[in-house]
Amino acid sequence: MTTDIAQTLATTHPYDVLPDDVRAELAREIAIIDIPAGQLVYAKGAVLTHLYLILSGRIDITDEGGEILSILGPRNSFGERGLMKDGRGAVTAQAAEASRLLAIPAAVFHKLVKDHPRVLRFFDRTRPAAARKQDITTMALSDLMTHAPLTCRPETQLIEAARQMRALGVSCIIATEGEAVRGILTTGDITARAVAEGCPPETPVAQVMTPDPMTLPPTALVADVLHAMIERKITHMPVVAAGRLVGILTQTDLTRFQATSSAALIREIAAAADRATLARIVARIPDLLVQLVGGQNAHQTVTRLITDIADATTRRLLTLAEAKLGPPPVPYLWLACGSQGRQEQTGVSDQDNCLIIDDAVTPPDDAYFAALAKFVSDGLDEAGYFYCPGDMMATNIKWRQPLRVWRDYFRRWINVPNPEAQMLSSVMFDLRPIGGHMALFDDLQAETLAAAAKNSIFMAHLVSNSLKHQPPLGLFRGFATVRSGEHKNTIDLKHNGVVPVVDLGRIYALTGQLPVANTRARILAAIEAGAVSATGGHDLRDAYDMIADTRLAHQAAQIRRGEKPDNFMAPADLSDFERSHLRDAFVVVKTMQNAAAAGRGYLS
CATH class of the missing domain: 3.10.580.10 (CBS-domain)
Structure with a gap:
């Protein structure tokens, strides 16, 4: 029997990477157990005594609400996630049919991953970032x-x-x-x-x-400071x-550091004389993305630096617009929403923006702001930040309104959360000021966060709306890919990958009245504020890191091949190792969505 177990291990990853003598010793430590159909192997939260490998049968992995997250068959392992964390089941495992399992004792499993890095890499879902030289780009x-x-x-x-x-x-x-x-x-x-x-x-x-x-x-x-100093011509940052x-x-503190290429782009943007020059500068972003991803920078660093370029481009266009049109008749504030608002832009971005205008504005003044919005939006489009397909731009008079109208917008969206209000909320609750009179946003944001958090009906609708974007999980340990069309047999790393996490982060931010707009920052702030459980929050952060890093790596690879970057990736492009971990990340996201839908896990 021990020989049979060793032979099974030799053909099953990651046990196949072990030396023969280690695998033979492991086989002697393993027990074979039979589980009748319908019996639990373990429940969520139970102390785990073993890691399990399926020889025959079927094991269903479910969440607290009983929804199936995975259907596992022969040669699938399970239980490692709990053993790698706190030693308790992270999900529930139940035999859907009579099953035979190999049971590896927890102590043996821990020694295995300690002594064999390749096995550890397979089972460790946290994927700590590779060590990088600290420089001005990544330093806090x-x-x-x-x-x-x-x-x-x-x-x-x-x-x-x-x-x-x-x-x-x-x-x-x-x-x-x-x-x-x-x-x-x-x-x-x-x-x-x-x-x-x-x-x-x-x-x-x-x-x-x-x-x-x-x-x-x-x-x-530190790169944020450098960009601001270059663009605003200042030398000191409190x-x-x-x-x-x-x-x-x-600036003296920074002289010993070499400016990054993103800073060079900001410098050129700040001095650009016209829209055509801006377009030529911004066209170098794909090369920057390849450089940053190739340098093993974390996704939150890459997207922040790329968004800084969009911010600087927008502010330069505002300056050029005012030079052409003259000073504004009343104060205004240009804001970004969508990925720019969250500081999460990649190599594929359109524009989502709006204008908040001082309440002193009069109807004749709108001619000025309409012209300003057209100049800036046209300039962004020329630079590759294409017009929003849904027309959520300041060129649309609906999104170019006095502050009092914006207050009424948010009040109505919260009080009457119909489908349109839910859709608009998912965009407009990610607003971030870019240029103009910043004080126009302060009170509006505070009022909106407080009103949303107090309205349980609105929050319930927002949660329901967020579930429209589901992770691409196929039941049989695979992915649910696009079934037809140009992107057949791929997974959408935006709408089925990062967007479900973005939606969860927004819910946590509104629940906890957290002013941050960045998704990763929202998750971390929600953990600290108790708006999401520490365990669930950290799992979601790790899952988001995995998905977002994979998306950027996919886009960088496309650019290196001379292709236009997109969000559609074929699972076949990944190794078995990468597919396994990415699917586990999607399972975490699905679990947190289910918790939100059931009112668990995201409320303290």
Whole structure:
């Protein structure tokens, strides 16, 4: 019998990679068990004593609600996910028909994955990122910023502030009230605004400083700072967390680092004289994507840097539009939604945007904003950010409205969640300000998050709507591929891959009143806020990383082959190892969708 077991292992992955003597020893540790039809092998949450390999029969893997996630047959293993995490069943396993299993004791399994890296790689679903050299592209702002920067009160005399800067040998001082940033005074400000204008030494800092400077959180990438400095022609970036000043990053801090190619694109975009020039610059994004993916950068880094380019392009178009049309009659704010709003753009992106206009706007003023919207949207289209097929753009007067109208939009969508409202909510709840008067969005976002979280009917409809996008799971350990047409026999890594996770992240954000728009950041914030269980949230994050990384790798491979990138991947392009892990990722997403539908797992 031991010989038969060893022979079975020799033809089953990953046990086939083991040396013959190790496989023979493993066979001696394995028991054969028979499970009658209908009997549980283990339930979700039960302590696992073994890893199982099916010799014959059928095992159904189900979630808490009894929905089948997988149908497993001979040579499929199960139970490894729970053993690799907390030692408890992550799902329920039940014999759909009389089955014979090989049972590998948990202690033997753990020793196996410890001693044999190739076996570990097969069973470890977390896929830790490959080690990468830390550089300016991937470093967090907190890793490079100067902590406890020099500060003063806005009423501090200019001469006193200058003396403090000289004493510490720094090039700036932050004006604060309490812990809030009110302005920044640099050596350049002292030269250009104080000395050159003949200001007396007793002049308050508030009269010379740059008020309300741009700030970033410590979790931002250092590359974000570099892009902002290049585009806005600034040299200092205060770092603020939860309204509190925590650090400063200056151009001097960055001089020892080499600018990335994404920064070079931003530099050129900021200086572009016309739309045609912008289009030529943005056309280099595919090469950048290949470079970033080839450098083993995580998907959230790649998409953030690519989105930065779209943001800079949009802001440059706004500047060119104002230069052509003149100053706006009232303040406005240009916002992005969709993948740009979530900072998740890849090599395939259209444009989704809108305008919020100050309530002081009058009907004649719309001619200006209509012209501005057309100029910017046309420029984005020329640059490869194609017109939205659903016309969700600022060129559509419906999405170019005063703030009071936007408040009414969100109020009606929440209070009357009909199908159109659900569809619009799935786009408009991912809004992110890009250029203009940022304060127009602050109160609107806070009000909307609070109203949505309190309306259980709206949330129930949003959950229901999110389930329209299902992971491409075939029951028999395979994938449900596109059945006909141009993309036959492929899986859609966008609509059936990342979108289901995007929808879940949005639900968590609304439930927890979390202002972040990025999907991965939403999942992590939801875990911290208790809007999703820690176990489910971390599993979903790992699954999302797997799916999003696979999507980017697919697009990079297409670009290298000279093809236009898309989201349709043939499962045959993956190795057995990759297919197994990708399918497991889809199972996690399906499990979390079921939990959301049943009111479990996403509410604390």
